Amino acid sequence: AQKITQTQPGMFVQEKEAVTLDCTYDTSDPSYGLFWYKQPSSGEMIFLIYQGSYDQQNATEGRYSLNFQKARKSANLVISASQLGDSAMYFCAMRVLSSGSARQLTFGSGTQLTVLP
Amino acid sequence: EPEVTQTPSHQVTQMGQEVILRCVPISNHLYFYWYRQILGQKVEFLVSFYNNEISEKSEIFDDQFSVERPDGSNFTLKIRSTKLEDSAMYFCASKFSGREIGNEQFFGPGTRLTVL
Numbered sequence: 001a002q003k004i005t006q007t008q009p010g011m012f013v014q015e016k017e018a019v020t021l022d023c024t025y026d027t028s029d030p031s032y033g034l035f036w037y038k039q040p041s042s043g044e045m046i047f048l049i050y051q052g053s054y055d056q057q058n059a060t061e062g063r064y065s066l067n068f069q070k071a072r073k074s075a076n077l078v079i080s081a082s083q084l085g086d087s088a089m090y091f092c093a094m095r096v097l098s099s100g101s102a103r104q105l106t107f108g109s110g111t112q113l114t115v116l117p
Numbered sequence: 118e119p120e121v122t123q124t125p126s127h128q129v130t131q132m133g134q135e136v137i138l139r140c141v142p143i144s145n146h147l148y149f150y151w152y153r154q155i156l157g158q159k160v161e162f163l164v165s166f167y168n169n170e171i172s173e174k175s176e177i178f179d180d181q182f183s184v185e186r187p188d189g190s191n192f193t194l195k196i197r198s199t200k201l202e203d204s205a206m207y208f209c210a211s212k213f214s215g216r217e218i219g220n221e222q223f224f225g226p227g228t229r230l231t232v233l
C-alpha cells in the first residue's frame with residue numbers, strides 16, 4: 001500500500017518569500033509519480049506539478065519546483081516569491097504503476113498555506 | 118480550455134434518500150474517477166472507470182455506491198441510501214491515457230453533499 005505524509009498542517013510565509021511544503025511517501029513500487037495539487041477556499045483541485053520516479057532532474061513549473069530526494073522518499077514543493085493568491089491548501093499525491101491502468105491517486109492530508117502581506 | 122464540470126455544486130438531502138452526482142469529463146478522456154473529501158480531511162479515492170466498467174475501487178465504495186456512464190458524456194455517482202457520514206465534497210476527475218504514469222488527472226470543481 002502507498003502512503004503520503006504531510007507533517008505540516010499549517011504554514012505561514014511572508015509575501016515575496018519562498019516557502020517549502022514537505023511531503024514524504026512510502027511505496028515498494030519502483031515506478032511511481034508524485035503530484036502536487038492546490039485547493040483554494042473555493043474547493044477546486046488545481047494541478048501544479050509532477051515528478052516521475054525515474055526523472056533525473058527536479059520538476060519545475062514557473063514559481064513551483066519540486067525538491068525530489070528519492071533516497072529519502074521526499075518530494076517537497078517549493079514556491080518561490082509567494083503571492084497572496086497562493087494562500088490555499090496544498091496536497092501531495094502519488095500514483096504507482098501497480099495500481100492498475102487507471103492509476104488512482106493517493107493523497108496526503110494537506111498543508112494549509114497562508115501568505116501574509 | 119477544456120474542463121471537467123460537475124452538477125450540482127451543492128446537494129442537500131435527507132438521510133436514507135438516493136442522490137446522483139453528475140460529472141461531464143473532458144471529451145477525449147478515457148479514464149474517469151470519483152474521489153471524496155470529508156470536511157477538513159484528505160482526498161480519498163472511491164472508484165475508477167475505464168472502458169465502461171469499474172477499473173478499481175476502494176473499500177469506501179461499498180454496495181451503496183454505483184457509477185454509470187449512461188450516454189457517452191456524463192459520468193454519474195449514485196448513492197442509494199445516504200448516511201450522515203456520506204456528507205463530503207465529491208470530486209470527479211478524468212484523464213486521457215493510462216499508459217503514462219505522469220499523465221495528470223483533471224479535477225472538476227466538486228459537489229458538496231450534505232446529508233441531514
